[in-house]
Amino acid sequence: MLSLKNLQKSYIDAGEKHTILNNVNLSIMPGDSISIQGASGSGKSTLLHLLAALDKPDSGEILLTSSGESCGTNNKRPNDPQTLSHDITQFTEKQADQYRQFKVGLIFQRFNLIDCITVMENIMLPAKITGNVQHEYIRNLLNALGIDRHINKLPNQLSGGEQQRVAIARGLSHQPPLLLADEPTGNLDGKNSDTVSKLLVDTCKKLNTSLVMVTHSEKVASLTQQQWYLNDGRLSQI
Numbered sequence: 531m532l533s534l535k536n537l538q539k540s541y542i543d544a545g546e547k548h549t550i551l552n553n554v555n556l557s558i559m560p561g562d563s564i565s566i567q568g569a570s571g572s573g574k575s576t577l578l579h580l581l582a583a584l585d586k587p588d589s590g591e592i593l594l595t596s597s598g599e600s601c602g603t604n605n606k607r608p609n610d611p612q613t614l615s616h617d618i619t620q621f622t623e624k625q626a627d628q629y630r631q632f633k634v635g636l637i638f639q640r641f642n643l644i645d646c647i648t649v650m651e652n653i654m655l656p657a658k659i660t661g662n663v664q665h666e667y668i669r670n671l672l673n674a675l676g677i678d679r680h681i682n683k684l685p686n687q688l689s690g691g692e693q694q695r696v697a698i699a700r701g702l703s704h705q706p707p708l709l710l711a712d713e714p715t716g717n718l719d720g721k722n723s724d725t726v727s728k729l730l731v732d733t734c735k736k737l738n739t740s741l742v743m744v745t746h747s748e749k750v751a752s753l754t755q756q757q758w759y760l761n762d763g764r765l766s767q768i
């Protein structure tokens with residue numbers, strides 16, 4: 531479970547302070563699917579970067595609560611020896627790296643595929659790093675995403691939509707407990723966007739993976755259990 535508490539984030543631009551996130555609170559339970567909509571520049575990607583421990587808030591906490599496993603600092607709750615709680619905003623670089631490798635799948639707006647290795651090697655990176663290589667699961671994922679015939683190509687030999695599907699497969703290859711997806715179907719046409727976003731939500735449900743998805747599409751957002759809107763730094767449920 532992730533609990534965002536009183537998150538505050540601002541940027542200084544030309545000497546002026548711009549508040550991007552203002553007292554944001556949110557709870558993400560295992561298996562939850564959450565969409566975040568909002569105007570361009572409203573802070574959606576900023577929020578995902580904080581959840582991925584790629585950036586730090588000015589203040590507030592992001593508490594990661596899990597049972598029994600260690601990931602960085604250990605703050606045991608009194609009376610519950612099974613539960614460990616970590617504030618990911620306090621992670622060192624090394625702890626943040628481990629958190630991203632083992633706990634998080636990331637699908638970026640610009641895919642971030644590695645151009646000099648094949649599609650399959652890109653997809654398998656998180657699975658290999660975490661030692662969680664499930665061949666049948668990967669085969670089914672590739673089939674469902676319709677990219678099985680492209681696995682030996684290089685990413686730049688694929689269309690934008692195909693690269694997006696590869697990025698989705700890579701985000702899910704290690705079956706992470708949390709998937710953060712920034713406009714995961716933004717490069718797909720309407721029909722493919724529907725198919726792929728449904729697959730994304732269904733796969734996360736099957737794996738009990740929490741999904742936080744930024745989208746500009748109301749239709750895609752409607753597939754998630756909870757729909758939130760970011761406006762003026764405030765997050766409100768639709």
Ligand SMILES: Nc1ncnc2c1ncn2[C@@H]1O[C@H](COP(=O)(O)OP(=O)(O)OP(=O)(O)O)[C@@H](O)[C@H]1O
Pocket residue numbers: 541542543550568569570571572573574575576577
């Ligand atoms: N490193 C930075 N330094 C200064 N300003 C930044 C920085 N990163 C983001 N911003 C500003 O913060 C605001 C929020 O950016 P963010 O990328 O989170 O928006 P977004 O809602 O994801 O937008 P979009 O839908 O266009 O992707 C923007 O005005 C952006 O210019």
